[in-house]
Amino acid sequence: MTTLQPARPTIIVDGVSKTFRIPREPAFTIKERVLHPLRHRDFDELRALREISLEIGEGEFFGIAGRNGSGKSTLMKCIAGIYRADAGAVRVRGRVGSFIELGVGFNPDLTARENVVINAVMLGLSPAEARRRFDAAIEFAELEDFIDLKLKNYSSGMQVRLAFAVLVQLDADILLIDEVLAVGDAGFQQKCVDTLNRMNDEGVTIVLVTHDTHAIEQFCDRAALFEEGALVELGDPARVSHLYMQLNFDRARALAAVDKPRYGNGAVQVVEAWFADADGNRADTLEHMRPCSFHSRVAVRRDVEAASLGVSFTDAQNRNVFTTSTSWMHQRTGPLRAGEALELSIRFDNRLTPGRYFATPLVASESDAELMDLREHFVTVLVTGRRSGGMVDLQHEIEFARVSPAAMSTHAKDADGDA
Known part of the structure; x- marks a missing residue:
């Protein structure tokens, strides 16, 4: 495993383990509890995280990949303070903004106007500052015509726009983002990417959980791969992407043994x-x-x-x-x-x-x-191999040269004039 360490860590995860108790039977009703007060429920244990240790540097764009159930979202919630680790410790230096679950902190019976202010306050802004940044959030989300509509009437895509718009208004030192780039239309996804890149250039630490290996290789300085609650690779994004694809490929190969249509x-x-x-x-x-x-x-x-x-x-x-x-x-x-x-x-x-x-x-x-x-x-x-953009890699040469304005073609001049 590659173990490159950041020069100045802003997130330190030290030997973190997390276990959930899963009941084998449905929850007891009130009647059952009254009739059988001494009856015990049996539980299975799910080890979501197994002694995870890693450091994420200040201003780093860090990716986390893993199949469903591998523990990556559990780790994000431990970093955000939503879950408490059963063992080990998480130390975070700086103000944290998180986008981990869609709709968390929103009240469906309130309007977008009310939800933006309340959610921003919950995330750390003062009421006055939340109201001051309201217009910027709504403009980013492109929801000016729906600000007085109750949130329960919003589509999931509109809710994503609103939640992300509030998140980027925070003066956060660290952003924790779980799969936001996988939702919304193409235009909104590109707006998210541009905003995250700008914030990262300004020194914000970004931790991105994603299944998109292209995003890991394109945006991340380092990455981690999780499998069954364990950290199996840490370091080069290209290697993490390759190993993640291999894990999925092994599963696909097993499924391929089943007769296809x-x-x-x-x-x-x-x-x-x-x-x-x-x-x-x-x-x-x-x-x-x-x-x-x-x-x-x-x-x-x-x-x-x-x-x-x-x-x-x-x-x-x-x-x-x-x-x-x-x-x-x-x-x-x-x-x-x-x-x-x-x-x-x-x-x-x-x-x-x-x-x-x-x-x-x-x-x-x-x-x-x-x-x-x-x-x-x-x-x-x-x-x-090393990923490139698109579906195929056309072998090509590319060059550019400066030309004088007089060399511009008639068609170019006509097009400029029409504009």
Whole structure:
């Protein structure tokens, strides 16, 4: 484990453990308590945090990743003072602002105007200062037309806007944020990112819990990975992202053992498929920007005039990133007889950005009008390497040069004039 330490820690977590008692049976009713006053309830123990020790530096942008139930949100609540650790200690130097659970501190029966002031006071502002910053908060949230609407009539997205707008009005030294970048529309997400970057540049320490490995690599100075309540990696954001993706990939591989949906008339069926590395060896992990290949084998169950063999690649968000077939590439199989077998091979330089991808092999009639077999998400592969933006990495060169205003084209001048 990488253990780079900050020069001047503002958050110190020293051997923190936290355990929750989970009842095995539903809570007793009042009647049951009266009739059975000596009856005991049995509990199971859930160890949410296991002797966690780490330090977060002043002005650091620190990321925390982990699968659901790994303990990352519990740690955030211990830092915020919401939970008390069963063992160990948390020391925080500075004023803390937290965005951990949506709606905490808001009253649904009050208007946005009332909630902004009350929530800001609860977070540490004086009533006068809360009222003074009210307009800035509403403007940031873009909710000027809804300030006198009760909060129970707000959508979850509107509540997120309002809560984050209040948070950034605080004079906080430390911000604790749990998945705020994953909600709201794209414009609001970008506004959040720009605001957090500005505050971090001004010296605010930011701790971000997220499942987004791209955000960890793009924004964070350091990161931590949690699994089953334990700290398994601390340090380089790229390595934390890679290990987190690997944890999810191992789970996805186990789920892949379960039969996936398949469709078609069954005349020709996909029986096997796999990815291969640059040496031709079967692989469930591929390196970014290295040669690789995809293969599928099909069995002919009934005589057909011809068939088209193909595949689609989708990413973890189920977005189609690539599709091809023999018919698209003007390759004909000719008549196929029952008992025959074919193998499809597709070789390419791996320009997929790092992440998890699924392959869906398929067989159709040569005109693609009739589906014979499609095995959805039949193969899973993990692409490793340094992440870049977007879905594919186009190898490119970039340059710029200064030009004189006289060199501007007529079209550019016309466009400027129209503006």
